[in-house]
Amino acid sequence: MIKKIINRTVAAKRSGHSGRVGGLAGFTLIELLLAISIFMVFMLAATNSFLEIIRTQKTANETRLIYAELRNFVDYVTNETREGAIDYFCYQQDTLTDLDYTAASLVRCDENAEFGLSAKNNLRTISADGLSSSIIKFLPQEQTVCLKRYRNVNNSWQLEEGYGEGVSEGGCGSGYKEFAFANLAVRDLRFEILPAGDPSAAAAQTNLATQLKPMVRMYLQVGSKIDTVKFDLKYQTLLTVRN
Amino acid sequence: MPTGRQNIAKGRQLQKNRFRKRFKQARAFTLPEVIVSFSVLAMVVTSAAGLLTVVIRTNADNVNSLVANGLAQEGLESVRFMRDSNALLGLDFDGTKGTVKSQSIWGAEWAATNVLGPSSYYLLLSNFEPQVNCGVNNLADCLPVSLKSVDITDDIWTEFNVISLEQLANAGARVYLREQNNEQNGGQGSGGNGAFRYMQIGPNDSQPADARPTQYSRLIRLEPLQSTDEPDAVVDVLRVSSIVTWADANGRPRKVVLTSDLTDWK
Numbered sequence: 297m298i299k300k301i302i303n304r305t306v307a308a309k310r311s312g313h314s315g316r317v318g319g320l321a322g323f324t325l326i327e328l329l330l331a332i333s334i335f336m337v338f339m340l341a342a343t344n345s346f347l348e349i350i351r352t353q354k355t356a357n358e359t360r361l362i363y364a365e366l367r368n369f370v371d372y373v374t375n376e377t378r379e380g381a382i383d384y385f386c387y388q389q390d391t392l393t394d395l396d397y398t399a400a401s402l403v404r405c406d407e408n409a410e411f412g413l414s415a416k417n418n419l420r421t422i423s424a425d426g427l428s429s430s431i432i433k434f435l436p437q438e439q440t441v442c443l444k445r446y447r448n449v450n451n452s453w454q455l456e457e458g459y460g461e462g463v464s465e466g467g468c469g470s471g472y473k474e475f476a477f478a479n480l481a482v483r484d485l486r487f488e489i490l491p492a493g494d495p496s497a498a499a500a501q502t503n504l505a506t507q508l509k510p511m512v513r514m515y516l517q518v519g520s521k522i523d524t525v526k527f528d529l530k531y532q533t534l535l536t537v538r539n
Numbered sequence: 540m541p542t543g544r545q546n547i548a549k550g551r552q553l554q555k556n557r558f559r560k561r562f563k564q565a566r567a568f569t570l571p572e573v574i575v576s577f578s579v580l581a582m583v584v585t586s587a588a589g590l591l592t593v594v595i596r597t598n599a600d601n602v603n604s605l606v607a608n609g610l611a612q613e614g615l616e617s618v619r620f621m622r623d624s625n626a627l628l629g630l631d632f633d634g635t636k637g638t639v640k641s642q643s644i645w646g647a648e649w650a651a652t653n654v655l656g657p658s659s660y661y662l663l664l665s666n667f668e669p670q671v672n673c674g675v676n677n678l679a680d681c682l683p684v685s686l687k688s689v690d691i692t693d694d695i696w697t698e699f700n701v702i703s704l705e706q707l708a709n710a711g712a713r714v715y716l717r718e719q720n721n722e723q724n725g726g727q728g729s730g731g732n733g734a735f736r737y738m739q740i741g742p743n744d745s746q747p748a749d750a751r752p753t754q755y756s757r758l759i760r761l762e763p764l765q766s767t768d769e770p771d772a773v774v775d776v777l778r779v780s781s782i783v784t785w786a787d788a789n790g791r792p793r794k795v796v797l798t799s800d801l802t803d804w805k
Binding site for chain 1: 617683
């Protein structure tokens with residue numbers, strides 16, 4: 297085709313005609329420049345819009361990743377609380393000073409975690425059958441969420457598979473695993489436990505303040521590890537124990 | 540006399556000539572026409588792109604709905620907590636005791652829901668520092684949550700719009716965020732790693748200095764479905780809805796509703 301056009305152009309020149317194919321008028325330089333300019337303006341606008349779509353899509357995808365991690369963690373805490381119960385046995389040790397942590401029943405309580413029922417950085421739960429317990433601990437300085445799980449085997453509390461003594465992830469301490477987040481930055485995590493005393497304890501029977509259904513109020517502040525996604529989300533909810 | 544084949548050839552020639560004639564007569568687009576057409580095209584493309592961007596951004600607004608879900612869950616679980624605690628405290632389903640049902644420990648108005656009637660709306664007030672030792676006389680000081688009646692009816696949902704959001708906020712349903720310095724986390728103060736609490740403020744309570752209004756409003760809706768005051772009913776059933784509203788990034792009203800039916804299992 298191109299060859300044909302060239303041949304016809306050459307033939308036209310030899311015959312003394314203008315170089316225009318078939319005698320048709322072509323575009324002048326001005327027309328061409330104007331057309332290209334208009335096209336460029338249009339292309340610029342279209343490209344900007346296209347790039348904005350790509351950028352927004354990327355940010356939305358990254359936000360969704362963070363959202364998914366957040367949902368995953370919230371669901372984890374919800375399940376631990378609802379499927380189990382507050383491990384009041386461990387919490388009530390904070391009033392004692394001469395604890396013997398080698399005692400079989402106290403092994404699961406972990407003397408290194410900060411005790412307390414009021415807006416502290418840890419949550420201790422025990423399963424409904426009393427055979428497994430877990431600790432969720434937040435380290436404010438390192439901004440790390442740590443997990444530790446115990447299982448009761450023949451009246452002896454042992455770390456669950458994957459939680460080894462001497463193994464410490466993310467500065468969590470012996471036996472802890474880090475709750476790893478790829479995109480989510482946990483800035484604060486606190487748990488408030490109500491009532492502030494075991495309702496089933498004998499000493500609590502006369503104190504109406506403890507005769508309430510146990511529940512946990514969770515405060516979670518998160519951000520993003522991704523530079524392009526900036527947000528500061530403060531999440532608060534309340535979970536009642538179902539057992 | 541031309542043959543059929545000649546006729547066909549003649550017809551084709553005529554068609555060719557007509558095409559050539561039309562092609563030679565055809566006018567090109569003028570510059571204004573080109574500019575106008577490109578402008579229209581550019582407007583269509585940019586507005587379509589803008590629409591797409593808004594759609595994607597709205598999708599990302601789901602993060603706000605997560606906070607709203609958390610607050611709604613807090614409302615629903617609080618009423619469940621009240622129901623279960625009533626049983627532990629030896630009270631009736633609605634938090635009252637004995638024949639005098641004029642007052643519930645969770646807020647005087649909840650007593651009215653024990654009999655079948657229209658739905659009623661409440662604020663959820665939190666006591667973040669309840670007393671840890673209580674008897675019968677000071678029990679209210681030990682309760683972490685209570686309900687406060689608000690003047691709202693189901694009519695507010697018939698046309699749920701920006702005005703409805705204002706009405707809810709004016710009725711006291713606004714959720715406040717209280718941020719404090721938290722030395723444990725480095726004392727970075729408001730906006731840093733400070734401790735925070737979402738809370739609702741009662742109509743007669745003063746707003747704490749460090750509390751600021753959020754975009755969220757929350758209401759608890761109680762609707763008695765079945766009452767043992769009725770001849771055939773064997774158990775009280777209360778439908779609880781926790782409703783959180785807010786405006787999304789584009790100013791449109793959004794709503795999360797969590798509903799559960801609570802029975803008097805005692």
